[in-house]
Amino acid sequence: MLVPLSWLREFVPYQGTAQELGDRLTMLGLELEGITNPFAGLEPIVVGHVQQCGKHPEADKLSVCRVDVGNEVLDIVCGAPNVRQGLKVAVVKVGTTLPNGLTIKKATLRGAPSCGMICSEDELGLSDEHDGIMELPQHLTPGQPLLEALGLDTEVLDISITPNRGDCLSILGIARETALAFSLPLTLPEAKLVETDQPAADAVSIHIEAPELCPMYAARVLENAPSAKSPDWLRYRLHAAGVRAISNHVDVTNYIMLELGQPLHAFDLETVRGAAIHVRGADQDEKFTTLDNKTHTLNPADITIRDAERIVALGGVMGGLNSEITDKSSRVLLECARFNPSNIRRTARRLAQHSEASYRFERGVDQLNADYVLNRAASLMAELSGGTVRKGIVKAEPKPWQAPAITLRRQRAVDLLGVDMPTAFCESTLTTLGCRLQAGPAAQTANVACPEIWQVTPPSYRHDLACEADLIEELVRVYGVDNIPPVLPGIIKPLEDTGKPEPAHAFRTRIKHWACGLGLNEAVNYSFVSHKELDFLGQPAEGRISIMNPLSDEQNVLRTHLAAGLLQNLRTNIAQGANGVRLFEVATSFVAAPQTETTAQESTRLAVLLYGNRFDGAWPQTQAEHDYQDIKGIVEHLARHLHLPALSWKQETVAPWLAPGVGIYAGETCIGYAGRVKPALADAFHAKKPVWLAELFLDVLYTMHLTQRIRFAPMPTFPAVRRDITFMCPHGLEVGAVLACIQSQKLPLLADVKLIDLFEPKGGEERNLTFRLTFRHSEKTLQDAEVDKMRDMAVSRVCKELGVRV
Known part of the structure; x- marks a missing residue:
């Protein structure tokens, strides 16, 4: 998630550095991947004022300009058709390297010196426009750095969001965490909406035929709102957040998605047949072409948005080519919905059609925030296009949002974490997180010495809070895992486990x-x-x-x-x-x-x-x-x-x-x-x-x-007697055969036998195997005669059965 710091400060009055903010968010579970400046390549670019502009004497398509860049006036040859006297422009001085890798050098073009370059947005990496140079507002001062003049976002935090924190996939979500971390107030942007007297319900109706796939679908209608190029502030902010600008209506839907975390979609209302929207699963093997001009084969598990005759969008994934906003669009149907996350995930994965919208729908969006999101987006669209907004929101909500009720025991948190969680801290943290707290029934019947018990209702944007352990996790991440002293837990083995088999x-x-x-x-x-x-x-x-x-x-x-x-x-x-x-x-x-x-x-x-x-x-x-x-x-x-x-x-x-x-x-x-x-x-x-x-x-x-059963025997108290014997054996005879022959005799005094040496004479047909026989008696010291007798018995048996000699 890319978070421009200046955008975040519109929600919370944070005055610290980007690194300090990233470090604190990391400790809250939102890891900082890095801090970047998406416009770093524009740092040497300055504002210039074209004082003079005339035709090049040797080239009809070139102009010779005198440009004031603050501390000097430069002669620059420019080929853009829109360059003229009095224009404020972006100027690159000699020796500067543009974002595209081009280094500006002093040159002579058809006999006219050129000591710099007047740039287009394409050359600055701000957009794909290359038909002419970039025209800047007239109030800017020559020599002023372009980054400062345009108010571009120069500090962007790249924050890694865990799959369970879909609420943080927006500036608002990160702002909530920032307000929590630094005890700051949170301010939402105002939706300055002006409605006409025409009801939106007269322009379109909504019918949800599969509530299990779509619990809520809402829309607003805009009239006389032509599609056009977005203003600079919107395009540059989207660029800083990693999104390409397209047109005002599409850019607003992307802007609101990044700002508030709710994906939106804009339809050309003229293409919606029957003035009706139907939400249901697709027919088996039904075909549909998405905005990227790819045709997909659908199944009943895929959520489709349809008009009276056909599919116009693949719900939660991508809109359709047959209803997209074009340069001729002026009537807009603005959609805001909540879809089943599992269905969105399966559809996006099966069709390999992952998008920023599906990424958020898969993790859950805030159903209760739909009205505010629509009002905010519609007001921006109307402001940027000069259009009007019909009265009211058209909504179908067969499954209203129901928040879970979770019982939280303070003592349970203390027992799990091993540190004391004061009552005031628990109440303050959960309230700041947006939870509603009520005294639980158990707490009402307990005396004052008992630990507190609350009935907690999490906010609609926190889908990850579903049980008591989730709430305790929130308490500990705010408390600070690094503040919990490391203590090894006690390991208790119950007596009833004694004697049981080893797991x-x-x-x-x-x-x-x-x-x-x-x-x-x-x-x-x-x-x-x-x-x-x-x-x-x-x-x-x-x-x-x-x-x-x-x-x-x-x-x-x-x-x-x-x-x-x-x-x-x-x-x-x-x-x-x-x-x-x-x-x-x-x-x-x-x-x-x-x-x-x-x-x-x-x-x-x-x-x-x-x-x-x-x-x-x-x-x-x-x-x-x-x-x-x-x-x-x-x-x-x-x-x-x-x-x-x-x-x-x-x-x-x-x-x-x-x-x-x-x-x-x-x-x-x-x-x-x-x-x-x-x-x-x-x-x-x-x-x-x-x-x-x-x-x-x-x-x-x-x-x-x-x-196996372990048996114990007393330690030997009498010395052992050892005898070494060498057998001359054929090469094919295994050592194991000799050992088995000796051990099979079960000689009463033989305690151990093992191979201690092996010698193979060069060119011989035999090899010499030397074994050490260990004899011991448990009650007396052995005599040589007794040992020799046992040894001779073992040797005789081996020679007879295996055909070896000593």
Whole structure:
């Protein structure tokens, strides 16, 4: 919303700076985007007085002028047909750059010197008019800056309006907030309306056939009001607010929309057949051509304004080409209405026909202000065109505005905000906001020690005030969020929750804390990826869920896994010079499931990505790189953290982007997969080193975790005895097979067994696997003979069953 400061000051006597105002409005929830000067390019332009003007001796279409610019008189050659002696003009001196980028230089035109330029409105960027130079009022002083002479708006605040504050999409709305912020009086512009004796109802009638689409429709009628060019003050003010001037009637409707927030539309009354307006939904597949000469196919949900025979406007969106104001128009039907916001939003979006009017109708307008808006607009139109206004307003209002009644408890506001809200402050703030307060029934029966309770009726322009929380929000934004001290709330866990299963959200939070504690960095990605990415990773097309209205082609499908997002994160980190990347993400994946209510099956997953250096420049291991043992160790560490049974790893085809890849099992249950990203795929993400990736099914882990029961055992008091044994095994024998063979014997003294070394002789057909067996007795110190006996039993069984030797 562009707000010229001088226009705002016509409503409130604010004397501070634009920046101070913007800062205060920002704290009230209306964020200041910036402060601009839409006429900054005109600062060097001055007023000139043409003292002499004669024909150029060498060119019939050129004139040689002597122009007084205050401190000097300049010789200027001008080609405009309307230049003449005694004219006040806009002059650009030598060395000045115009808004269109043209720099004025001293020149000689057909032998005559020219030391400046007399400008047209087009050259100054004020309008599209270029038929002649700009003629200024005679009372102006030569040498006076043009900005000052024309009273142009040089300070314009660009304020971001949140979707719920449709009331602030106007100068009046911002003025209300300014008056609230600085305790200033608010003054509305006067509607100086003079009516004739002819009733407006004799010229047109209004019939609303769909009250659910249009609760109110009102109109005024102007006679003998020819369409013409708007005066300078109106055109320049619209320009400062970002609106192009067209003609007096159209410009007034835009001016009132910006000033009061109510979109209006002007019809040529001569084109309205049957002297009647009908408001109803369109017929199915009905065609209509709007002002921009586009033909649209409508449906019954679209609001149409019709005369006795045809559509003349698309309600709340745009007028029709068949009833527009033209240069020949002199009878005007001025419309002011309130339409159903949801219908306007759907129509504008479906037809891609968004406008300043639809933007405001979608957020709701002030139905009770319709009469004032019509009077204000009609008086301006009559003043600018010399026309007359018929007596009265023609109105149909099948659904009058009914304000909600909201109960507000002062103590509730105190409890929610944690600060005391004095009674006087609450009453003063709500009254200034336009609310009506009455003592509620509960307050009337309470004694004086009880907190106050009010029945609050919000004003008709505040559609966002619908419940008690909305009113409390108004109190706190006026009080100042920055004035509320930061205090951490107390967290109370009820005793009845003791022993209950850990909630899924708490489980996911614990997983994140575990990953951060392990040195991994969290990544947060959109749930949207592209079909192109999934195709590149080899993901099958089955099961994908496409987005009907994607934000872009890069986000047109829901992710089926987390790998795509993490690989994009990897690319970004490598581009920033990262030598080692350790990422994790806890997020949801989506697979099509037509049999479900949502047609999508969602599953929560944990993905871990490792790349490059294992340590961040830690001497002497700066060159050590992540490998399979790192990704495997992280997964096993999580399993121990969740008290899951020992994991098994099976090499299999688990994901088309991994080679090799392994499935991860806890017992017979698959809990995820891990492996190395295919080098060709990794290279596309600028990875020059191996990329290791694991993706775990958190929903499965959560279910398994809930079933685990922690059992406690006393700490061992007697020392352990360790024996190392090396098996010479064929290359095809897996380490897991040896471990399983040893553990399956369930030797009573065997406490642990693990691989501690692997050696592959060059050119040999075997490899040497060294295991460490740990023996312990809970009640005594073991003797060597007992340990050797257990070790020999384990070795003998392995050699016999697996065909290895020691």
